[in-house]
Amino acid sequence: xxxxxxxxxxxxxxxxxxxxxxxxxxxxxxxxxxxxxxxxxxxxxxxxxxxxxxxxxxxxxxxxxxxxxxxxxxxxxxxxxxxxxxxxxxxxxxxxxxxxxxxxxxxxxxxxxxxxxxxxxxxxxxxxxxxxxxxxxxxxxxxxxxxxxxxxxxxxxxxxxxxxxxxxxxxxxxxxxxxx
Amino acid sequence: xxxxxxxxxxxxxxxxxxxxxxxxxxxxxxxxxxxxxxxxxxxxxxxxxxxxxxxxxxxxxxxxxxxxxxxxxxxxxxxxxxxxxxxxxxxxxxxxxxxxxxxxxx
Numbered sequence: 473x474x475x476x477x478x479x480x481x482x483x484x485x486x487x488x489x490x491x492x493x494x495x496x497x498x499x500x501x502x503x504x505x506x507x508x509x510x511x512x513x514x515x516x517x518x519x520x521x522x523x524x525x526x527x528x529x530x531x532x533x534x535x536x537x538x539x540x541x542x543x544x545x546x547x548x549x550x551x552x553x554x555x556x557x558x559x560x561x562x563x564x565x566x567x568x569x570x571x572x573x574x575x576x577x578x579x580x581x582x583x584x585x586x587x588x589x590x591x592x593x594x595x596x597x598x599x600x601x602x603x604x605x606x607x608x609x610x611x612x613x614x615x616x617x618x619x620x621x622x623x624x625x626x627x628x629x630x631x632x633x634x635x636x637x638x639x640x641x642x643x644x645x646x647x648x649x650x651x652x
Numbered sequence: 653x654x655x656x657x658x659x660x661x662x663x664x665x666x667x668x669x670x671x672x673x674x675x676x677x678x679x680x681x682x683x684x685x686x687x688x689x690x691x692x693x694x695x696x697x698x699x700x701x702x703x704x705x706x707x708x709x710x711x712x713x714x715x716x717x718x719x720x721x722x723x724x725x726x727x728x729x730x731x732x733x734x735x736x737x738x739x740x741x742x743x744x745x746x747x748x749x750x751x752x753x754x755x756x757x758x
Contacts, residue, residue: 488730490729491727491729491730492730493720493724493730496720496723496724496730497720500716500719500720500723501716504711504716504719505708505709505710505711508709508710508711509706509707509708509709512707512709513706513707518709521709522715525711525715525719526718526719526722529719529723530722530723530726533723533726533727534726537727586701586704586705587705587706587707589701589705590701590702590705590706591705591707594702594706605702606706609699609702609703610702610703610706615667630663630664631663633663634662634663637663637666637695637698637699638695640698640699640702641694641695641697641698644698644701644702645694645698
């Protein structure tokens, strides 16, 4: 299944190289929501994430013109996304942009409270903890894929994931405690 | 099993990456040890909250189209294959007293 997708995406990349815009659109719409969500969660605001989204796909297609790293296109995109987000987090800001927007209408109070607590808890974690949690526990990349994205070994990812989950538990319990 | 050993393997236990025998040994320990059971349960709960509580923004069509245009501009070989947008021509509005033009075909 996963192999079938890899082959299909390799064909789409080949079609992009020959100038087929349809292939670009297929790859873009397949992963655009996931990359935007990941960047929003990592950066903590949507405006920056939208800019990162554009940069990620540009860099990815630039990379497709020549050498492309081994692994799935999705894992490769997330690796670029992570690098773009780190660059952005390092940039000094004139204005601090907070949060990723208002909760959607129609959400009940408990859902909004949960979302706010999770957003605040994630913000309190070091970037590498946030990254490993989002990749493994939200995007459901395997430890091996995450290791490829982060350029680390599998045991190091597993160790970091456990520390990150513990830190998230502590941050959430403090957030939850703050609100009650 | 000692608590320290269990804590060492708790991550793999939660991801079900251990042998069946090892999974059972840890389960037995968790039934007897309240501190380790709390550790496992609270981490699992936090993970569940993360899954349910993360925001899931979607790319709007205008944003997606804007980015795709940007990509097409960036790669001239692709731009060449993108069909140019035909300008839409609408019939002129009827002047007062005139019969309205035929509606546009659907």
